Amino acid sequence: MARIRTALERDGHAPPQAPREPVPVVDDAVARLMERGDDLLEAFVRNAGAVGFKVQRLAADGLLKAIGTLLSELQAKRVVIGVGTLPQALGLRDALRRRDIEVMDWKNPPAGEASTNRSPMDGQFDVDAGITDVHAALAETGSIICCSDAGHSRGLSLAPPVHIAIVRKSDILPDQIDFWRKRAGDIAKRDLPSSMAIITGPSKTADIEGILITGVHGPGAVHLMVIDDA
Amino acid sequence: MTTPHEGQPQAQSGATLRTADLPAATATGFVPGLSASEPVALTSSVGKLQGHDILFPPLPYDIHARAQAATHDTQLQQFVHNATYLKDQGRKRIFAASFGERYDAMRELGGRIKQHALDHLDYYLEEWIDRATEAGVQVHFARDGAEANAIASEIAQRQNAKLCVKSKSMVTEETGLLDALAKVGCETIETDLGEFILQLDHDAPSHIVTPMIHKDRTAVGRAFARELGVPYTDDATTLTQIARNHLRQKYRQADLGISGGNFLVAETGSVVICTNEGNGRLCTSVPRTHIAFVGIEKIIPKLEHLSVMLKLLARSSTAQPLTVYTHVMTGPRKATEPDGPTEMHVVLVDNGRSEVLRAETREMLRCIRCGACLNACPVYRKIGGHAYGAVYSGPIGAILTPMLRGLENYPDLPHASSLCGACYEACPVKIDIPKFLIKLKKFQHQRKLSSFTERAIMKLWAVSLHWKWSYELGGWAQRRMLRLQAKAGRDRAKPYSDRGYVKQAGGPLAGWTQERDMPTPPSQGFRQWWRQEQVRAAGRKTAVESGTASHQHTSPDGCDDHAHQGSQH
Numbered sequence: 001m002a003r004i005r006t007a008l009e010r011d012g013h014a015p016p017q018a019p020r021e022p023v024p025v026v027d028d029a030v031a032r033l034m035e036r037g038d039d040l041l042e043a044f045v046r047n048a049g050a051v052g053f054k055v056q057r058l059a060a061d062g063l064l065k066a067i068g069t070l071l072s073e074l075q076a077k078r079v080v081i082g083v084g085t086l087p088q089a090l091g092l093r094d095a096l097r098r099r100d101i102e103v104m105d106w107k108n109p110p111a112g113e114a115s116t117n118r119s120p121m122d123g124q125f126d127v128d129a130g131i132t133d134v135h136a137a138l139a140e141t142g143s144i145i146c147c148s149d150a151g152h153s154r155g156l157s158l159a160p161p162v163h164i165a166i167v168r169k170s171d172i173l174p175d176q177i178d179f180w181r182k183r184a185g186d187i188a189k190r191d192l193p194s195s196m197a198i199i200t201g202p203s204k205t206a207d208i209e210g211i212l213i214t215g216v217h218g219p220g221a222v223h224l225m226v227i228d229d230a
Numbered sequence: 231m232t233t234p235h236e237g238q239p240q241a242q243s244g245a246t247l248r249t250a251d252l253p254a255a256t257a258t259g260f261v262p263g264l265s266a267s268e269p270v271a272l273t274s275s276v277g278k279l280q281g282h283d284i285l286f287p288p289l290p291y292d293i294h295a296r297a298q299a300a301t302h303d304t305q306l307q308q309f310v311h312n313a314t315y316l317k318d319q320g321r322k323r324i325f326a327a328s329f330g331e332r333y334d335a336m337r338e339l340g341g342r343i344k345q346h347a348l349d350h351l352d353y354y355l356e357e358w359i360d361r362a363t364e365a366g367v368q369v370h371f372a373r374d375g376a377e378a379n380a381i382a383s384e385i386a387q388r389q390n391a392k393l394c395v396k397s398k399s400m401v402t403e404e405t406g407l408l409d410a411l412a413k414v415g416c417e418t419i420e421t422d423l424g425e426f427i428l429q430l431d432h433d434a435p436s437h438i439v440t441p442m443i444h445k446d447r448t449a450v451g452r453a454f455a456r457e458l459g460v461p462y463t464d465d466a467t468t469l470t471q472i473a474r475n476h477l478r479q480k481y482r483q484a485d486l487g488i489s490g491g492n493f494l495v496a497e498t499g500s501v502v503i504c505t506n507e508g509n510g511r512l513c514t515s516v517p518r519t520h521i522a523f524v525g526i527e528k529i530i531p532k533l534e535h536l537s538v539m540l541k542l543l544a545r546s547s548t549a550q551p552l553t554v555y556t557h558v559m560t561g562p563r564k565a566t567e568p569d570g571p572t573e574m575h576v577v578l579v580d581n582g583r584s585e586v587l588r589a590e591t592r593e594m595l596r597c598i599r600c601g602a603c604l605n606a607c608p609v610y611r612k613i614g615g616h617a618y619g620a621v622y623s624g625p626i627g628a629i630l631t632p633m634l635r636g637l638e639n640y641p642d643l644p645h646a647s648s649l650c651g652a653c654y655e656a657c658p659v660k661i662d663i664p665k666f667l668i669k670l671k672k673f674q675h676q677r678k679l680s681s682f683t684e685r686a687i688m689k690l691w692a693v694s695l696h697w698k699w700s701y702e703l704g705g706w707a708q709r710r711m712l713r714l715q716a717k718a719g720r721d722r723a724k725p726y727s728d729r730g731y732v733k734q735a736g737g738p739l740a741g742w743t744q745e746r747d748m749p750t751p752p753s754q755g756f757r758q759w760w761r762q763e764q765v766r767a768a769g770r771k772t773a774v775e776s777g778t779a780s781h782q783h784t785s786p787d788g789c790d791d792h793a794h795q796g797s798q799h
Binding site: 001003004005006007008009010016017018019021023024026027029030031033047051119120121122124125140141142143148149150152153154155158159175176177179180181183187190192193194195196197198199200201202203204205206207208209210211213215216217218219 | 309312313316328329332335336339342343346349350351352353355356361364365371373421422423424427440441442446447450466467469470473474477478481482497498500506507508509511512515516517518526531532533534535536537538540541548550551552553554555556557558559560561562563564566567568569570580584585587588589592
């Protein structure tokens, strides 16, 4: 720190001062790419498709059936679920059980495993899909945002080969700028989750000769179930 | 880490850029004429050095051997050229599509945010340390690479760690972390696909963002067959699948996860990493302990500033609206959270940066390691990344490396440029790279680091510019000399023709013409030609004037320029 202060030509002993000149402001006229007035649902669906998400638009009451059908198509046997208190997803567990799909309880790993040195995320690798709601979505880039909390593990959207995310119309924000402004309260209270992931498409690489391949380390397919709850 | 962009899709999910505009490119590998069944060794001619040592050649570093080898390696050039050309075009297109005329204002804003943070780095670093500590992060400060490695080694030893998974980080390349961890019995696996391949093949990254830009898939296939014992294949999808399965096991077994950091957010104590493959999230989430190596210059004041920086970073590096995974980490796993590391360490690495922080060179530290200047640079396209002999290559490397590792150790780098300005145009935070290239040359001169001959010639030139006669004499002598040399090489160049080339000059130009041809100068200089043109034009004018004398007199303002000029002669 002393060397930094020397380079900045600070007086040797004074504690660091708050900057006198104003902190640069994120100027909407320059940085904003999506306005509030725009048709956010349309824009989100368009941009999410462009970054490689598989998007289905549904009525709220068609959600459980659509997820069930998709999982049957994928021949999924075991899934993990973290849908918080999403009212539209009530009954999801029962619906899956009726289709003989096992819902793994990632919060309480089977006894015996817990005592070993294994990562709490370990069990989430051995399932066929992770099903989640989202904390927000961005129309600007077609991104979804998944944060960790008591009801949401990090692994849900990361470890299984397929991620199915439920996006409500009311989750969609115009621009990334709006997401950070919305979290201003949490920032002030210093109450941020340990992990916030802005996800923009399936896991990708083009490291080998620029050839685009999906599903390197994260999910190779991400299905968005977009429901109109307005 | 700078840019832990693991994968580099060249466009948003294949929509815009992929291969559309470049005929030479195909979706299945972009080197035409290189048959897939015919494995060709691509070497960037780095001598006997292997792996990490490629980036740490003996000092002082002489660029010529590697640059010369690279300019004779047409395949390497084709690979690097095609890949960088595509990325450069993609970057321009996506910026035009999203920001249009606001492009310049946007990078101005990005530059201002970074500059503000650097101008008050002491304040924002303290703020970041306070917030991160509150969130449960164990913060360490490392003066140099050795200190940083010692901190990580000590953590690994305390945890009795045997296996470590690591995502892409340029800072760990700077410090040589992998070797240090190996010494305390902890094996480290690179998980970024490109870095994983390079590690298997005992090679080193040659691009900040796309580390294996210099390698083709047959080389990957051979490395996998040799090191992983799988049947040879050069199908990129199969190769990726092999790597995925291999690395999944490693994540689950690993005791330690290492990452870099693209940004540190002062107001929240967060570390942000941007990746495409997902290995960054896995390395920072699965193992019980996470260590992030981050340069001290990565600070930005507020989370809101991320929206500006992320929009710039993803577009500049891979022509994406955002990288696939932007991971904002604030402390280790909380008590209520189901997973995540229980211990999170951040090692703030100085390693020469506080020297660069001086007012004169501070602007260089704005760099967000997007790689756009590499992709735009005509010199990088010719010689590739390894020729720069350091962790950071391309235009930004040409100014940053001499600052971080000593100008006396890298005397050629400020000259490895054409000063064309493409890097400045491409820079999302508006670092005036050409200005710094010139500044470094000035430092070399002031510190007498340039050779005596060079200084003598420059001095002579400066003196000759003082008088008209000496300037013209110098010009005449140069033309004369080069034309004589063109004549000497008459088997190739047509002697005394204005279209001929000097293939091999003598004296101080000998080195320059080894890789290039110098056009033969015309027999007369510009001033001589201009004088003759003036006389000729005057002749024509006089002829016209005498023919249309009556018309001239009726001209309303009566001060026709040409008439005046003509009359002066």
